Amino acid sequence: xxxxxxxxxxxxxxxxxxxxxxxxxxxxxxxxxxxxxxxxxxxxxxxxxxxxxxxxxxxxxxxxxxxxxxxxxxxxxxxxxxxxxxxxxxxxxxxxxxxxxxxxxxxxxxxxxxxxxxxxxxxxxxxxxxxxxxxxxxxxx
Amino acid sequence: xxxxxxxxxxxxxxxxxxxxxxxxxxxxxxxxxxxxxxxxxxxxxxxxxxxxxxxxxxxxxxxxxxxxxxxxxxxxxxxxxxxxxxxxxxxxxxxxxxxxxxxxxxxxxxxxxxxxxxxxxxxxxxxxxxxxxxxxxxxxxxxxxxxxxxxxxxxxxxxxxxxxxxxxxxxxxxxxxxxxxxxxxxxxxxxxxxxxxxxxxxxxxxxxxxxxxxxxxxxxxxxxxxxxxxxxxxxxxxxxxxxxxxxxxxxxxxxxxxxxxxxxxxxxxxxxxxxxxxxxxxxxxxxxxxxxxxxxxxxxxxxxxxxxxxxxxxxxxxxxxxxxxxxxxxxxxxxxxxxxxxxxxxxxxxxxxxxxxxxxxxxxxxxxxxxxxxxxxxxxxxxxxxxxxxxxxxxxxxxxxxxxxxxxxxxxxxxxxxxxxxxxxxxxxxxxxxxxxxxxxxxxxxxxxxxxxxxxxxxxxxxxxxxxxxxxxxxxxxxxxxxxxxxxxxxxxxxxxxxxxxxxxxxxxxxxxxxxxxxxxxxxxxxxxxxxxxxxxxxxxxxxxxxxxxxxxxxxxxxxxxxxxxxxxxxxxxxxxxx
Numbered sequence: 001x002x003x004x005x006x007x008x009x010x011x012x013x014x015x016x017x018x019x020x021x022x023x024x025x026x027x028x029x030x031x032x033x034x035x036x037x038x039x040x041x042x043x044x045x046x047x048x049x050x051x052x053x054x055x056x057x058x059x060x061x062x063x064x065x066x067x068x069x070x071x072x073x074x075x076x077x078x079x080x081x082x083x084x085x086x087x088x089x090x091x092x093x094x095x096x097x098x099x100x101x102x103x104x105x106x107x108x109x110x111x112x113x114x115x116x117x118x119x120x121x122x123x124x125x126x127x128x129x130x131x132x133x134x135x136x137x138x139x140x141x
Numbered sequence: 142x143x144x145x146x147x148x149x150x151x152x153x154x155x156x157x158x159x160x161x162x163x164x165x166x167x168x169x170x171x172x173x174x175x176x177x178x179x180x181x182x183x184x185x186x187x188x189x190x191x192x193x194x195x196x197x198x199x200x201x202x203x204x205x206x207x208x209x210x211x212x213x214x215x216x217x218x219x220x221x222x223x224x225x226x227x228x229x230x231x232x233x234x235x236x237x238x239x240x241x242x243x244x245x246x247x248x249x250x251x252x253x254x255x256x257x258x259x260x261x262x263x264x265x266x267x268x269x270x271x272x273x274x275x276x277x278x279x280x281x282x283x284x285x286x287x288x289x290x291x292x293x294x295x296x297x298x299x300x301x302x303x304x305x306x307x308x309x310x311x312x313x314x315x316x317x318x319x320x321x322x323x324x325x326x327x328x329x330x331x332x333x334x335x336x337x338x339x340x341x342x343x344x345x346x347x348x349x350x351x352x353x354x355x356x357x358x359x360x361x362x363x364x365x366x367x368x369x370x371x372x373x374x375x376x377x378x379x380x381x382x383x384x385x386x387x388x389x390x391x392x393x394x395x396x397x398x399x400x401x402x403x404x405x406x407x408x409x410x411x412x413x414x415x416x417x418x419x420x421x422x423x424x425x426x427x428x429x430x431x432x433x434x435x436x437x438x439x440x441x442x443x444x445x446x447x448x449x450x451x452x453x454x455x456x457x458x459x460x461x462x463x464x465x466x467x468x469x470x471x472x473x474x475x476x477x478x479x480x481x482x483x484x485x486x487x488x489x490x491x492x493x494x495x496x497x498x499x500x501x502x503x504x505x506x507x508x509x510x511x512x513x514x515x516x517x518x519x520x521x522x523x524x525x526x527x528x529x530x531x532x533x534x535x536x537x538x539x540x541x542x543x544x545x546x547x548x549x550x551x552x553x554x555x556x557x558x559x560x561x562x563x564x565x566x567x568x569x570x571x572x573x574x575x576x577x578x579x580x581x582x583x584x585x586x587x588x589x590x591x592x593x594x595x596x597x598x599x600x601x602x603x604x605x606x607x608x609x610x611x612x613x614x615x616x617x618x619x620x621x622x623x624x625x626x627x628x629x630x631x632x633x634x635x636x637x638x639x640x641x642x643x644x645x646x647x648x649x650x651x652x653x654x655x656x657x658x659x660x661x662x663x664x665x666x667x668x669x670x671x672x673x674x675x676x677x678x679x680x681x682x683x684x685x686x687x688x689x690x691x692x693x694x695x696x697x698x699x700x701x702x703x704x705x706x707x708x709x710x711x712x713x714x715x716x717x718x719x720x
Contacts, residue, residue: 063274073210078367
């Protein structure tokens with residue numbers, strides 16, 4: 001009777017789990033604990049790699065930007081603008097000179113030492129006329 | 142049995158002792174490694190695993206006052222090869238051949254660089270541009286590394302070369318503004334410390350510490366590229382026309398002291414530098430601030446300013462010009478060796494009479510004369526902010542060798558040495574109502590969002606506004622007197638100026654025979670000046686006169702610049718010019 005009573009008695013609430021279940025849970029826990037750092041490491045490595053790739057891309061863009069800035073500056077340089085104006089647009093520098101007649105006397109001639117003045121051109125000797133040549137040939141005093 | 146047992150325990154005891162000693166030795170060695178030699182081994186281990194790279198900053202730009210770059214930086218790359226990775230000769234040759242095509246260098250030269258390098262990494266190319274660096278990267282050669290730096294480019298070509306200066310291979314400024322403002326332009330280097338694998342590659346999840354480089358600040362000048370270019374073109378053309386040895390043109394805003402253009406010749410080619418050529422060294426200096434010369438008759442304006450300010454003369458005051466002045470056994474004559482009789486103070490300037498200048502200096506006396514010379518800024522650096530600036534040479538009564546002849550010759554600009562910058566600064570004071578301004582070249586330094594702005598600095602009031610105005614009118618008369626002869630008028634504007642034709646002193650005393658420095662200094666519009674300009678031509682061969690050589694240059698430049706600055710013509714000048 002007593003045996004039959006124990007068999008049919010309700011199961012105790014705090015009864016420990018069976019050993020296989022404990023082992024399974026422990027194994028899962030260990031596996032998770034082992035995989036988690038691996039996943040973290042993998043993720044960190046991927047992010048780190050991405051960061052470096054992005055840094056490299058940024059450096060490339062910066063280099064390209066600096067090159068383009070220099071190109072813009074060269075294209076905007078005064079020499080280049082003048083060259084384009086002359087060669088492509090056919091422009092020429094302004095050459096118009098406006099002369100104004102001013103009703104004032106000219107200033108007195110400035111005295112300059114002769115050594116700094118350009119040599120004066122000798123007046124070309126006037127060609128003799130035929131009669132002057134004839135007179136020269138005559139034995140006149 | 143007992144004997145056998147004793148023997149075993151004895152041998153065991155010996156073994157234990159030996160093991161104990163060995164264990165102690167091991168512990169001792171461990172302690173030595175961990176405690177005593179820790180630092181050395183730690184560093185050795187770090188060297189094996191860690192790589193430290195210097196990250197070069199981008200050098201700041203030098204810009205003109207409107208923001209156009211005169212010197213800028215683009216990224217440039219040095220190519221480094223790890224000699225340890227390239228230790229196999231056959232493989233090294235194959236890789237060097239691949240690299241040679243991109244670097245445009247013979248393979249043998251690259252291999253020679255590897256052989257001669259004393260460091261593990263050999264530099265096989267410097268200053269590679271961005272596009273070429275991509276080609277090197279595409280080769281994907283082991284042991285090849287690109288180090289990013291910067292290289293100077295000059296969008297405006299050779300403009301203002303002595304002023305801007307240049308940098309060395311290490312990107313440190315060597316001359317000019319590049320050297321004087323190197324601290325601002327250079328920026329601060331950064332560093333990258335990372336853990337590497339056996340191939341020298343960075344370990345992705347390894348130790349990494351980066352300090353980013355700080356880019357250099359941009360230096361914004363007061364120089365205007367349009368005016369600078371005009372000045373340089375005119376200077377080159379004038380030197381060529383008169384077969385001169387050199388010259389300077391400085392354009393200044395007299396109200397602020399801002400230098401708008403500073404051209405010097407002879408100069409060097411900034412875009413084709415050859416630092417190995419020692420004959421070029423003489424060309425690197427900025428002659429506008431380093432070279433001294435005797436200014437000649439333009440200095441009469443300073444003497445006149447002093448006399449006017451002291452109330453000793455007015456424009457109509459007269460003296461009798463006898464053609465010569467005798468002092469202490471020396472005879473001082475006029476430039477034309479003429480005696481002009483009774484002359485006004487204005488005619489001293491318009492006819493540029495040496496005797497008149499001597500008369501003015503004698504009225505002033507040495508103390509007052511040299512006080513004004515000093516107050517106008519001669520004999521001291523202008524503090525423009527450039528290194529190598531000469532203070533000039535002024536012999537005063539405080540010097541033992543000074544005589545009254547010194548003051549007499551100084552009054553018309555001989556026997557006194559000044560820099561071109563000192564002279565234009567002093568004349569600008571006359572244009573600025575008697576107020577001497579400190580000349581300056583840098584108006585702003587921009588470091589990211591931070592701006593350091595330089596304000597004009599007033600040095601002192603040298604002469605009264607009234608004296609300055611009177612002198613301006615007298616200098617108008619000078620220009621009027623020579624306008625018809627040399628066509629130096631600037632239509633629509635009144636010009637105040639003074640010519641100079643100075644003898645050139647030689648070391649040891651005396652002057653070069655038949656060799657002169659021609660100059661013209663002036664400002665325009667004279668009633669409200671926006672620019673003051675000095676045109677100085679050294680040793681013109683055909684004609685020496687400042688009025689003939691330099692004044693027309695002044696007129697052409699002033700006309701173009703006033704149009705560029707949109708300065709309206711003065712109604713009075715237009716009325717005078719109307720037919």
